[in-house]
Amino acid sequence: MQNFYLSLLFSVFFITFFISIIVHKHRSKFKHPNLPPGSSGLPYIGETLELLVTGCKGHPQKFFLDRKAKYASEVFKTNLFCQPAAVFCGAAGNKFLFSNENKVLKAWYPDFVCKIFPSSVQRSLIEQVDRLRTLLPEFLRPDALKRYVGIFDTVAGRHFASEWENKDVVVVFPLTKSFTFGLACSLFLSIEDPDHIAKLASPFNLVVSGIFSIPIDLPGTPLNRAIKASNFIRTELFAIIKRRKKDLAEGKASPKQDILSHMLLACDEKGSFMNELNIADTILALLASAHESTSAACAFIVKYLAELPHIYEGVYKEQMEISETKAPGDELLNWNDIQKMGYSRNVIREVLRLCPTFPNVREAIHEFYFNGFLIPKGWKVYWNANSTHRNPEYFPEPERFDPSRFEGTGPAPYTFVPFGGGPMMCPGQGFARLEMLVFMHNLVKRFKFDKFVAEEKIMFSPMPIPEKGVPIRLFPHRP
Ligand code: HEM
Numbered sequence: 001m002q003n004f005y006l007s008l009l010f011s012v013f014f015i016t017f018f019i020s021i022i023v024h025k026h027r028s029k030f031k032h033p034n035l036p037p038g039s040s041g042l043p044y045i046g047e048t049l050e051l052l053v054t055g056c057k058g059h060p061q062k063f064f065l066d067r068k069a070k071y072a073s074e075v076f077k078t079n080l081f082c083q084p085a086a087v088f089c090g091a092a093g094n095k096f097l098f099s100n101e102n103k104v105l106k107a108w109y110p111d112f113v114c115k116i117f118p119s120s121v122q123r124s125l126i127e128q129v130d131r132l133r134t135l136l137p138e139f140l141r142p143d144a145l146k147r148y149v150g151i152f153d154t155v156a157g158r159h160f161a162s163e164w165e166n167k168d169v170v171v172v173f174p175l176t177k178s179f180t181f182g183l184a185c186s187l188f189l190s191i192e193d194p195d196h197i198a199k200l201a202s203p204f205n206l207v208v209s210g211i212f213s214i215p216i217d218l219p220g221t222p223l224n225r226a227i228k229a230s231n232f233i234r235t236e237l238f239a240i241i242k243r244r245k246k247d248l249a250e251g252k253a254s255p256k257q258d259i260l261s262h263m264l265l266a267c268d269e270k271g272s273f274m275n276e277l278n279i280a281d282t283i284l285a286l287l288a289s290a291h292e293s294t295s296a297a298c299a300f301i302v303k304y305l306a307e308l309p310h311i312y313e314g315v316y317k318e319q320m321e322i323s324e325t326k327a328p329g330d331e332l333l334n335w336n337d338i339q340k341m342g343y344s345r346n347v348i349r350e351v352l353r354l355c356p357t358f359p360n361v362r363e364a365i366h367e368f369y370f371n372g373f374l375i376p377k378g379w380k381v382y383w384n385a386n387s388t389h390r391n392p393e394y395f396p397e398p399e400r401f402d403p404s405r406f407e408g409t410g411p412a413p414y415t416f417v418p419f420g421g422g423p424m425m426c427p428g429q430g431f432a433r434l435e436m437l438v439f440m441h442n443l444v445k446r447f448k449f450d451k452f453v454a455e456e457k458i459m460f461s462p463m464p465i466p467e468k469g470v471p472i473r474l475f476p477h478r479p
Pocket residue numbers: 107129132286289290291293294297352357360361418419420421424425426427428429431432
């Protein structure tokens with residue numbers, strides 16, 4: 001009995017000792033003088049639970065907006081995902097961040113992401129994304145986009161014919177996912193076969209869910225499923241890469257055909273080519289960046305058009321004027337048509353204002369001051385589009401959906417930032433805008449629609465996504 005009490009005493013002593021070390025370590029990270037206002041939260045996990053709870057309740061932006069109001073500051077401190085962090089919440093913060101990339105701040109990815117992309121350790125993941133940024137402009141600059149309009153329209157036409165037509169009810173988000181994934185497979189990899197695309201799509205969705213999950217790698221967790229799914233896709237991609245190498249050597253594929261050919265043939269400034277593992281992981285990263293954000297944005301376009309008949313009418317009128325100039329049959333959209341979609345473009349901007357991506361993260365390369373507050377070396381720095389997008393100073397009545405905000409000179413600089421800014425700005429923004437415009441054109445020219453679920457929650461993954469996927473009833477236009 002005495003032994004039992006002794007070991008209990010020791011256990012209590014060791015647990016208390018262990019907890020006090022964690023608490024001390026946690027507090028010491030927040031001991032610098034002049035830190036921004038804010039809370040370090042619980043030891044180790046900080047305020048992560050509060051963030052996740054507001055996300056689960058459907059108001060992910062609330063975590064940031066509440067603290068911004070509470071501390072009456074454009075920068076506050078917190079601790080998220082076990083990392084001390086500063087959150088920038090205004091146009092000045094955006095300007096500072098976008099102007100100081102790679103000088104004061106650098107890209108940062110959670111370590112567990114490297115498990116999904118095994119070619120990378122932390123540093124090489126950043127290099128990989130940099131490489132992607134140098135390769136992409138060739139495919140995403142305006143003259144390349146001009147060539148894509150007809151392809152986008154063809155893929156959209158096929159998608160609507162097979163997935164939407166002859167249905168009374170559809171759930172939009174899975175469909176927009178299948179549309180954007182099909183388009184990406186066609187343009188980046190020249191894969192057109194619907195069965196092949198479907199074979200890649202479901203494991204790919206697991207990868208995306210794993211990237212944006214709680215980082216626990218145990219059987220059955222999203223991260224664990226993502227690692228397995230990424231291994232499956234990588235094996236598929238290796239086969240595609242091998243076939244393409246052969247086709248290029250035999251002149252059956254063109255060097256400019258798609259991003260895969262380009263990656264196989266482009267060497268860096270040292271003259272070295274990317275190896276197959278790097279190419280496979282880079283394509284996986286590209287598909288992940290391109291897919292979730294655009295498919296969610298397309299689903300939100302449908303949600304707002306269904307909720308706001310006057311906005312729908314404006315888009316419908318504009319798109320039908322374009323459609324009526326087309327020869328009966330299959331004449332496709334062209335670049336000039338896209339230039340005429342001014343109202344629809346502003347509707348997309350308004351959707352991206354209200355549903356921007358989750359805050360992006362950087363790491364402080366060395367300590368620096370912002371607004372008189374010290375941000376220590378190694379701290380994570382979040383920028384947060386919602387903090388300016390929903391600020392009534394920049395956007396009066398911020399909760400009101402109003403595309404006319406973007407008419408004339410539009411919002412003040414650094415206030416509307418759905419694609420970021422500076423050197424890290426999204427390289428796919430032109431591609432995404434084109435994709436959404438073509439999607440809208442094909443949608444409204446076929447259907448009017450209304451929503452099934454009046455108040456659908458917005459979850460975050462970390463892109464805001466509609467909880468029930470936006471179920472709608474379709475009313476085809478009479479010919
Ligand atoms: C509505 C659609 C989209 C939105 C809202 C969006 C937004 C963003 C944002 C906010 C960033 C991060 C900027 C930063 O870290 O400061 C980003 C990065 C990126 N985006 Fe997009 N994006 C979209 C579509 C696309 C598409 C279609 C592509 C490809 C064709 C693409 C490719 C990328 C890449 C490669 C990165 C860099 C990833 C990284 O640095 O980790 N995006 N995007």
